[in-house]
Amino acid sequence: MKIIPGPASTELGEKIATLTGYGKVSVASRVFPDGESYVRLEGNVQGEHVAIVQTTCAPQDTRLLQLAFLASAAKRNGAAKVTAVVPYLAYARQDKIFLQGETVSIQTIADVLKAAGIDELLTVNVHSEPALKLFPFPATTVTAIPNLAKYFTDKGIKNAFALSPDKGAMYIAMQAQQVLQGEVGHLEKQRDRYTGQTTQTATHLNVEGKTVIIFDDIISTGGTIVGAAKILKQQGAKHVYTACVHGLLIGDAEKRILDAGVEEIVSTDSVPSKNSKVTLAPLLAEALKAQA
Numbered sequence: 001m002k003i004i005p006g007p008a009s010t011e012l013g014e015k016i017a018t019l020t021g022y023g024k025v026s027v028a029s030r031v032f033p034d035g036e037s038y039v040r041l042e043g044n045v046q047g048e049h050v051a052i053v054q055t056t057c058a059p060q061d062t063r064l065l066q067l068a069f070l071a072s073a074a075k076r077n078g079a080a081k082v083t084a085v086v087p088y089l090a091y092a093r094q095d096k097i098f099l100q101g102e103t104v105s106i107q108t109i110a111d112v113l114k115a116a117g118i119d120e121l122l123t124v125n126v127h128s129e130p131a132l133k134l135f136p137f138p139a140t141t142v143t144a145i146p147n148l149a150k151y152f153t154d155k156g157i158k159n160a161f162a163l164s165p166d167k168g169a170m171y172i173a174m175q176a177q178q179v180l181q182g183e184v185g186h187l188e189k190q191r192d193r194y195t196g197q198t199t200q201t202a203t204h205l206n207v208e209g210k211t212v213i214i215f216d217d218i219i220s221t222g223g224t225i226v227g228a229a230k231i232l233k234q235q236g237a238k239h240v241y242t243a244c245v246h247g248l249l250i251g252d253a254e255k256r257i258l259d260a261g262v263e264e265i266v267s268t269d270s271v272p273s274k275n276s277k278v279t280l281a282p283l284l285a286e287a288l289k290a291q292a
C-alpha cells in the first residue's frame, strides 16, 4: 500500500505513512485564481493499493473535488485500488430526506466518489452510520472517542462525568465513560428543521461539584456546547471541558464556548486547528494495516 497525503490532510497523511511504514506519494496542488482546483501525483502508483488521506472540512466542496481528482489521477496512473481516508466526512448530516424537495446529499457525494475511482472509504465518527450504507462500495467508520477521553486521563482527570448533549449521542458518552470510569448522562436537544435552531432541555443531572466533559462528534457553531455548559453551570458543575472529534468551530465558536465557562476545547486533527490535541494517526494507521 502507498499513502497519498491530500492537500487538506498533509500532516496527518505523513504521520500515517510514518506509522505504517508504507511508501508515500506526495501531491502538488493549487487553487487557481478563479477558485478551480489542480492536483498532481508526484510519484509512481502503478499496480498499487493507494490510500488518499483527505479530510473534507471547509471549504468542503473544494476538498471533495480534490479527493475526486486525486482518485481519478491514481486510477489513470495505474493504481489497482483506491481507499479514501476521509477523517471528517462532509454532508453526512444530510443522510435522508427531512423535508419534501430536498435530496440525500451524502448519497450524491458517494456516487461522485465512486465515479472518480474510489473503491473503499474509511472515516472517523461519521455523524450517522446509516449514511455509510448509501455508498456503492465498502465504507466504514472508526471511533476516536476513547482517544479523546484518554487525553483527559493522561492529564490526571479521572472519574469525570461524561455528558452527551443529546440522547442520540449517548453512545459517544458511553465510549468515553469506559475510559474515564465516571458517571454518564445526556441532555435533550430538539432541532427546528426549517430554521436549524436547536433548543436544549435541562434534565436533572448529578453534576454538583463534579468535573464534567461534554463529548460530541462535531462542534460547528458551538451553540450546542454553549447551551450544555450553561445548564451544567446552573446545576453546580465545578469544572466543564469539551471534546469532539471534528472541531469545525465556525466563526467565533471557540470564544463563545470559553466565555460560557468551558475550561478547554479538545479536538482531533480531523479538522486541523490549535485545538487538535489528539492525533488520529495511530487509529487510522491500524485500520489501514488491517485492510492491507
Ligand code: R5P
Residues within 6 Å of the ligand: 165, 169, 216, 217, 218, 219, 220, 221, 222, 223, 224, 225
Ligand atoms: C448534531 O447533531 C451534532 O452531533 C452536533 O451536536 C452539532 O453538529 C453541533 O453543532 P453546533 O456546534 O452548531 O451546535
